[in-house]
Structure formats: C-alpha cells, structure tokens
Amino acid sequence: MSALVQGxxxxxxxxxxxxxxxxxxxxxxLGVQQKHIHILTDHRPSLLAKPILLVSPRRGYSxxxxxxxxxxxxxxxxxxxxxxxxxxxLKLESHFINDLGLDSLDHVEVIMAMExxxxxxxxxxxxxxxxxxxxxxxxxxxxxxxxx
Numbered sequence: 790m791s792a793l794v795q796g797x798x799x800x801x802x803x804x805x806x807x808x809x810x811x812x813x814x815x816x817x818x819l820g821v822q823q824k825h826i827h828i829l830t831d832h833r834p835s836l837l838a839k840p841i842l843l844v845s846p847r848r849g850y851s852x853x854x855x856x857x858x859x860x861x862x863x864x865x866x867x868x869x870x871x872x873x874x875x876x877x878x879l880k881l882e883s884h885f886i887n888d889l890g891l892d893s894l895d896h897v898e899v900i901m902a903m904e905x906x907x908x909x910x911x912x913x914x915x916x917x918x919x920x921x922x923x924x925x926x927x928x929x930x931x932x933x934x935x936x937x
Contacts, residue, residue: 864906864929873891896916
C-alpha cells in the first residue's frame with residue numbers, strides 16, 4: 790500500500806500542485822480501502838483546518854486453518870485425480886510403488902502435485918521418505934504445525 794501511495798505521489802509531484810496531489814492520494818487510498826485497509830477520518834475540532842486521515846491495517850484470511858482431517862482429504866483427492874492410480878486401491882497406508890504400482894517418476898510427479906496443492910516445496914531428501922499417503926499427511930501436518 791505504501792509503495793502504491795509513494796509511486797502515485799512521485800508520479801503526480803512533477804505534474805500537479807499539492808492540492809491535486811493530496812486529493813489524488815486520498816482517492817487512491819479510498820479505492821483500495823475495500824480490499825486492504827480501513828480508513829478513518831478524525832473530525833475532532835482542532836487548530837488544523839483539514840481532517841486527519843487515520844489508517845489501520847486489516848488482514849483477511851483466505852482459508853480455514855489446516856487440520857489433519859482436511860490434509861488427509863486433500864491428499865487423497867489429489868491422488869484420486871492422478872490418472873495412474875486406481876482409486877479403489879487407494880488407502881492412507883497404500884505404498885506408492887508396492888501397492889499402487891507407481892514407478893520412481895510417478896512418485897516424483899505425486900510429490901510435485903502435493904507441492905502445488907499445499908503451496909510449499911518438499912526437499913528431495915524428504916520426498917524420498919514419503920512413500921505412502923499417510924507419510925505425506927504427517928509431513929504436511931508437521932510442516933504447518935498441525936497437531937491433534
């Protein structure tokens with residue numbers, strides 16, 4: 790937000806007077822108000838002729854906190870959508886190579902799909918140890934500090 794306001798100020802400072810600049814900055818801040826910040830105007834009587842603009846940050850959350858049950862559902866959904874896995878054979882304790890018939894390249898693709906699903910990178914050393922859906926659930930839970 791501050792980068793937006795500073796960029797707007799520097800762009801308008803060379804072209805316009807200070808009255809237009811203040812108006813443009815306030816308009817830009819009010820336009821962003823709905824998404825990122827909450828703006829209050831202080832109308833208390835004072836020696837200043839203009840009201841003071843108070844800004845308080847507000848953060849919105851995009852999803853509910855992770856639980857082991859939610860992680861389990863998401864892992865199984867990603868695996869069911871993978872075309873080389875038979876959904877009828879898929880269980881939390883199924884071994885990717887022995888039970889589901891995947892090869893090492895398929896295992897890498899599964900790990901990449903989990904990285905995309907949960908939004909973080911799994912190092913190769915850790916990925917080699919994730920041989921069951923239950924291992925992935927436990928790893929993601931530990932990574933996100935989910936304990937139940």
